Amino acid sequence: MIELEYYTRKNCELCDNGREQIKLALSELRFNRVKLIPIDIDEDDALQEEYMVRVPVLKHEGEVVQEGLIDFVQVYDYLKEYLGKR
Template sequence: MIRLALSELRDDVVKLTEVNIDSDDELQEEYMVRIPVLSDGSNVIQEGVLDFVTIYDYVKDNYK
């Protein structure tokens, strides 16, 4: 469900990239118990359970 909600974000505002951590030992070590993890590349926005309201508020405040 969250994937569908994220897909509604405008591509010109936010570029989403899904990463499969199974192919990278370092990513597995860092994120295995925290999946799913939503990051802006340098900051973790949410982990474990993702909710659209928090994501929406983050995007609204950081990508104008």
């Protein structure tokens, strides 16, 4: 199981669009053992301070995969490479 953390906030169009890009990348890979963990930065002051101008942010194993503008190609390429190493 791969766990991806997705830092977002409410009423964030970039966050909504990014979520769709992530879902599209996962469907193209035909890999369904991924858990997307949404994290609302507005629920934690420290997270809000760290990610306020960066959301959306997609992280895997503590490393940033992409932030700001999430796109299908980068998410797909990252996951394909990660899965190839396993």
